[in-house]
Amino acid sequence: MSTVIRPYGDTTGDGRIQVSFTLPVPFGTEEERALAEGAAAQLAGKMGLDPAMVVHAKAMGPDFTFFIVYGPVRHLVDLAEVTVARREYPLMPAAEINRRIRSAFGREMVVVGATVGVDAHTVGIDAILNVKGHAGEKGLESYREMRVVNLGSQVAVADLVTRARAESADAVLVSQVVTQRDAHVLAAQQIAEAFSDGAPRPLLVVGGPRFDPAMAAGLGVDRVFGRGTTPREVASYLVHTLAPEPAEPAEPAGAAR
Amino acid sequence: MPSESNNAAMPALGLDPAVIRQARDLAAAAGQPIVDMARTHSTVSVERAVLRLGGLDGAGGDSGMPWVNHVVDAVADSCGLEHGVALPVWDALLAGGYPHLVALARDVAAGKVKFRLPEGADAAAARAAASAALAEGFARIDTRRAERTAMIRTTADPPKPWIYLIVATGDIYEDIPQAQAAAREGADIIAVIRSTGQSLLDYVPEGATREGFAGTYATRENFRLMRAALDDVSRELGRYVRLTNYASGLCMPEIAALAGLERLDMMLNDCMYGIIFRDINPRRTFIDQRFSRQIHARAGIIINTGEDNYLTTADAVDAAHTVVVSQLLNEFFGKEAGLADGQLGLGHAFEINPAVPDSFLLELAHAQLVRQLFPDAPLKYMPPTKHMTGNVFAGYLLDAFFNLCGALTGQSILLIGMMTEGIHTPFLSDRDLALENVRYVLRAAGRLGENLQPPPGGFVERRAQQVLAEAVDLLRRIDGEGLLNAIADGTFGVTRRPADGGRGLDGVFQRAGGYFNPAAEFLEDGQR
Numbered sequence: 001m002s003t004v005i006r007p008y009g010d011t012t013g014d015g016r017i018q019v020s021f022t023l024p025v026p027f028g029t030e031e032e033r034a035l036a037e038g039a040a041a042q043l044a045g046k047m048g049l050d051p052a053m054v055v056h057a058k059a060m061g062p063d064f065t066f067f068i069v070y071g072p073v074r075h076l077v078d079l080a081e082v083t084v085a086r087r088e089y090p091l092m093p094a095a096e097i098n099r100r101i102r103s104a105f106g107r108e109m110v111v112v113g114a115t116v117g118v119d120a121h122t123v124g125i126d127a128i129l130n131v132k133g134h135a136g137e138k139g140l141e142s143y144r145e146m147r148v149v150n151l152g153s154q155v156a157v158a159d160l161v162t163r164a165r166a167e168s169a170d171a172v173l174v175s176q177v178v179t180q181r182d183a184h185v186l187a188a189q190q191i192a193e194a195f196s197d198g199a200p201r202p203l204l205v206v207g208g209p210r211f212d213p214a215m216a217a218g219l220g221v222d223r224v225f226g227r228g229t230t231p232r233e234v235a236s237y238l239v240h241t242l243a244p245e246p247a248e249p250a251e252p253a254g255a256a257r
Numbered sequence: 258m259p260s261e262s263n264n265a266a267m268p269a270l271g272l273d274p275a276v277i278r279q280a281r282d283l284a285a286a287a288g289q290p291i292v293d294m295a296r297t298h299s300t301v302s303v304e305r306a307v308l309r310l311g312g313l314d315g316a317g318g319d320s321g322m323p324w325v326n327h328v329v330d331a332v333a334d335s336c337g338l339e340h341g342v343a344l345p346v347w348d349a350l351l352a353g354g355y356p357h358l359v360a361l362a363r364d365v366a367a368g369k370v371k372f373r374l375p376e377g378a379d380a381a382a383a384r385a386a387a388s389a390a391l392a393e394g395f396a397r398i399d400t401r402r403a404e405r406t407a408m409i410r411t412t413a414d415p416p417k418p419w420i421y422l423i424v425a426t427g428d429i430y431e432d433i434p435q436a437q438a439a440a441r442e443g444a445d446i447i448a449v450i451r452s453t454g455q456s457l458l459d460y461v462p463e464g465a466t467r468e469g470f471a472g473t474y475a476t477r478e479n480f481r482l483m484r485a486a487l488d489d490v491s492r493e494l495g496r497y498v499r500l501t502n503y504a505s506g507l508c509m510p511e512i513a514a515l516a517g518l519e520r521l522d523m524m525l526n527d528c529m530y531g532i533i534f535r536d537i538n539p540r541r542t543f544i545d546q547r548f549s550r551q552i553h554a555r556a557g558i559i560i561n562t563g564e565d566n567y568l569t570t571a572d573a574v575d576a577a578h579t580v581v582v583s584q585l586l587n588e589f590f591g592k593e594a595g596l597a598d599g600q601l602g603l604g605h606a607f608e609i610n611p612a613v614p615d616s617f618l619l620e621l622a623h624a625q626l627v628r629q630l631f632p633d634a635p636l637k638y639m640p641p642t643k644h645m646t647g648n649v650f651a652g653y654l655l656d657a658f659f660n661l662c663g664a665l666t667g668q669s670i671l672l673i674g675m676m677t678e679g680i681h682t683p684f685l686s687d688r689d690l691a692l693e694n695v696r697y698v699l700r701a702a703g704r705l706g707e708n709l710q711p712p713p714g715g716f717v718e719r720r721a722q723q724v725l726a727e728a729v730d731l732l733r734r735i736d737g738e739g740l741l742n743a744i745a746d747g748t749f750g751v752t753r754r755p756a757d758g759g760r761g762l763d764g765v766f767q768r769a770g771g772y773f774n775p776a777a778e779f780l781e782d783g784q785r
Contacts, residue, residue: 022686060689061438123454123470131570131752132534134453136642136679141536141752142570150536152760 003079007072015072019044022066027059040067048073089240091232094143097239101145104243105170111140111238112164112202113173114151117187124175124208125150128231139231146235157187161194164202171203171238176211184208185219192220203241205234266667267706269629270622270718276725277630283732284585287740292593294540295547299774301459301764302541303548304329304342306510307776309518310394310552311343311387313358314477316463318366324359325511326460327366335372339769347390348375348383358390387775394518395555395779401520402557405497408488412497415445418663419499420695421637421672425450425682427469429479433486438685440490440498443692446523446670448501449483451475456506456535457760461515475502475512480519499523501561504549505531507541507761513549517556523602524553527563528590529583533750534566538759539741543590550594551780560596561670562587565606565639570750573608573643577623578727579749580605584627585732586740588634595780598633602670606639607659611651615716617658622720624666625711630725638663640674652676653694660698665706671695 009016021043025036037054044052049071056068092100101109113129127134129150131141141148149167151160164172174191176184188206195201207225216224223237305325316323332338332345346361349372355361364370375383422444424435436447452469455462465482466474473479480502487498499522504513509526516524528546531537553560564580564587571579584603591601605627609616627636640659645652656674663671673691675683683691711717735743747753 020686022684058689060685061441064685066686066689126454126457130535131750136645138570 005077005079006075009072015074016070017049017073018068018070019047019049020066020068022060022064024063025065026063027057027065028062033057036065037067040065040069044069044071048075050074087233089237092236092239094138094232094235097232097235098143098145100239100243100245101143105145108145108147109171109238109242110147110149110167110169111171111173112149112151112160112167112169113140113175114155114160115153115175115177116155116157116160116191117176117183124177125153125173128173128175128207128229128234133231137231140235143235157190157194160191164195165199169202170242171205173234174204174206176206176208184210185215188219188221188224196220203238205237207234266628267625267665268710270625270711270721271713272626272629272722272725276729280581280585280630280725280729280732281589283729283736284582284589287732287735287743288586288589288593291543291740292547292590295544298540298544298765298767299338299341299772300510300541300544300761300766301329301333301338302508302545303510303774304332304338305508306514306548306552307341307343307391307774308346308358309511309514310398310776311347311358311390312394313362315359317363323460323463324362324366328358328362331365331370332372336374339766340374340771341768341773343387343775344375344380344383344771344773345372346383347387348373348379351382351386352379384773384775387773388778391775391779394514395776398517398552398556401517402555405520405522405557408491409497412491412495415496417635417667417669418638418671418699419445419635419669420692421446421448421501421670422688423448423450423672425472427452427471427473428467429465429473429482430467432473433483436483437486437490439688440487440494442689443696444498444673445496446499446501447483447487448523448525449473449475449479451503456503456531456537459507459761459764461508461511475515477515477519480515480521484520501525504553504560505563506535507531507537507545507764509542509545510548510552513552513556513558516558517552520556521558523559523561524549525563526550526553526560527583527604528587529744529749530563530566532744532754532759533752534563536754536759538762538765539744539754539756541759541761541765544765546590547594548776548780550591550596551776554595554597554600555780557600559600559602559635560591561602561637562604564604565608567750568606568608569643570752573606573610574613574619577619577724578731580623581626581630581724581728582731582735583749584631585728588631598631599635601631601634602637603627603631603634604637604639607641607662608639608643610644611641611655617662618717619720620658620662621665621711622717623724624662624668625717626721626724628666628668629721635669637670637672638668639672640678642678645674645676645678647680649676649680652678653690656691657694657698660695661702661705664699664703665709667706 006013006015007017026032027036037057040054041052052069052071054069058066060066113125129148130139133139140146176187204221205223206221209227211224211226213224213226308325313324332342336345350361422439424432426432450472452472452474462474462476465478484500487500491498501523504524504526531542532539564583567579607620609619641655653676659674675687675691677687741756745755
């Protein structure tokens, strides 16, 4: 089978697709309409639709026009050249996450979250933990099988460790937004250090807009989440690591990767 | 007042009036201990709202915090808040010969003021001065309310259902042209979503703001700017465009006061949302809620409650009765605080999984049940969000069914569903297509309801009866264990919230014997 493909409209190889977009042009007088449709056809042509067919144009207020355009694209897709960014864990639906915690733990998974040190920004940790959630996904509190303890902002590292142990936390989530003088890096390192007294420690997860997921090993934590992380990604990671299926061996907690 | 359900809704389903009465009685019994608690307690935010109503505006000091925070914190430190903030503050104002509260607040922030609890003639003088200041504040709110009535008279009140659209750029100066464009496209109500996390701030930010996270900060200046812009567009369109914001979170009473002072028209104001979804302490929420609703009542503001949120967390079929229970509680608390039926924008939502057989019939039963339970309330109906998958074409169809259900059951406020829900902040075209969708449905089927009688004893009627019966059962359970315990057990939104947990409990205090709140004489007695 060839690895080169084209979009499929109703015949193999016809390359036909549909796009819709808005241009900042009026669609009032006959002259304006002709200009607007011509502009849409030009954009579609530059996008590789040839010939472009503007099947629908509609004024949206006095200054904008919306278009729907059909046409064949010249472009070819080579499947051999597709690279897939692989997450080391599968994204799971909430029901699956709850089921796996139930069967692996036989109790709730305990997650303790905070922002530490000088950082007063709770946006990140609340987006991940609050039921309200983020990006259309509910936070970890909404998972039946998770017990979430959100300590809020400006928590001292020592207090975080004490509380995490008192709650028998399975995982500790720390969000850091402030990055002046690498405050976020220092905070993450302090947390890793504070937990490295030989006693079994919870899974350590840090996140924030300025973190690079490749930094985990250097920081001494288990996982780093960057900008745009959603609650379900975090929940899926926790379950993948702490509640593995028999066929899916987990990396040991604390292992650098 | 004309019944809200007159707008071509379906003929009534058979519901036993005795069961409905019982549900209301149970809700009242569940809510009364909470009201008693709210009458004997106050919070830092209630006290700050008193100062705002008394004319203290602005921010400063080293921290740049609002003056009301400086002053309330200082009173708490020097003589305690349990007698209310008014007596110590107006006493200090008089004793120090300050020309106004801001001058006093500047000295407070500089650490130059020592508050005391005045006695005798000093107390009487402070009391009189505070009452006079609050009288001015409420006169301003009353003027705003009269302005709204006049604006509606000179423009026009749009027919129901009112079309509700959201703007949320984070920058008030971007929000304004977007809101005006949305109004021109057909929106009757503009809601400015707040910045993520504002509900957890224990102060109200100041001034016009241009940076928010997925929303724009609620500030007095932002309120003023947006209301003025919508007044312009209302005159242009000959139709009064309402403005909505959020009186929720830790500063609920203060934001309610600012909304009244700047003539906002509707405010999100749920009795339990902050508890369940923001982990705000239950006592703090209920006390703040009562005061904020009293202000809304006075200001002629329609509240919007947040029951739709429960269905985004719990299953929309299994948890349908929790929506009804919450609505009955919101109604009880709202009326107790002085709100009229016409100010109770009770919420519900179209969130049943479309893969469930007969899902539309179930939605119809739920929506009609709510319509019949609250015939005079401007019900707010929320579009699907949970089952919007990214398939914008299927989402557009689902939104059309939502619009149809809203039309059939005579819902008063329709929040317009976006086919790109959960993907991005709506494109201009998403909004335009959404409005085209709702306009088509209302034009084509706006009168279908009156031509449609679900058969007595049929699926829709039986489902409505079942949900009502489940609501009564749950209310009975709540009465047995107490509302605070029920919330602690995870009854709503499958989230457990203990009465002594959550944020903001340290801002709650019991009123002492001589507690004085000068707003009370305008709110407790002066109700319409």
